[in-house]
Amino acid sequence: MSNAVSALHGKVAPGEVTIREAGLRGMIILRGDLGDKKLRKVCTDLTGVKFPEGGQANAEGDKGLCWMSPDELLVLVPYAKTGQAAAQIDAALSGTHYLAENVSDARAVIYVEGAFAREVIAKLAPVDLHPDTFKAGDFRRTRLGQVAAAFWMRDEDTFMVICFRSVGQYTFDLLAASAKAGSVGHLG
Template sequence: MFNAVSALDGQVAPGEVTVRELGLRGMVTLRGDLSSRKLQNVCKKLTGVAFPKQGGVASDGDKGLAWMSPDEVLVMVPHARATAAVAEIEKALKGDHFVVVNVSDARAVFSVQGAFSREVIAKLAPADLHPDRFKEGMMRRTRLGQVAAAFWMVDDETFHVICFRSVAEYTFKLLAASAGAGRVGFLA
């Protein structure tokens, strides 16, 4: 047996906007019919949050659900619960067409928190992050610099960012450099 470790061991870049690797997180990719009551119910049971609409995310601490595509949802649970979550989904959806995979150890998760966190992300992503267009509860799959990533707002000053573990160091340094460069003042 092995001891799982996070991509960057909780690395932090402090500042007016702090970038922090959030450690081990349980993440399960579930593809199937997102309108299925059985699928929605098992996801709600595992996370305790409402099933998200298109482009949405619902989270509470280290639990949550994120709409990833018309047939895919990301189920977020504590890291120690990810394998059990896969088994519960398989049992609940037996006989249905679906694919479920524990992707926890293939991903890294970051927090970007502070007064101009929206600008930190906006400098890196080709997405409209104006406060009238992007709000808490919305999710984007896009790019940060040169890598695929997804992000959502936890609150007015906090984003969570997910990327592949293989590009975690690049993503962390990119976010830290954007934060360290300071405000632009455009989205204020």
């Protein structure tokens, strides 16, 4: 059996805004009726976080729930427990219309950390990131440069970016270029 490796092997671009790969992350795409009590319960039981409203993400450590669309969630669990979590979802939702798929090895997760993290993301995404509009816990599924991505603010200085593994290096390099010394910290 082979050992799982993350998309970017722990790559870090240090600076005023640090760009770093988050490593292996457990992720399950769950599609179904987000108003269903069984679906909501299994998700909150697995993660220990509050079920998110539209456009929100709730996360604690390696666990969380991210609202992807009106019928889709991203369930975050520790990587080693992804199979067990998917089985719990299957058991809880048996007999209902849903789809749960482990996408852990198909995605890359990148942290953008620092006082100017908002500026780094704002240069690349067609999203209003003004502090009055986009706050901690807010989540968007959009584009970064030329690739599909999703991101949310973990706190005032930290974004988490999720993209397809196949474009992980491109996304990392794009974020690192956007965070380059001298290119952030000029917005007033």
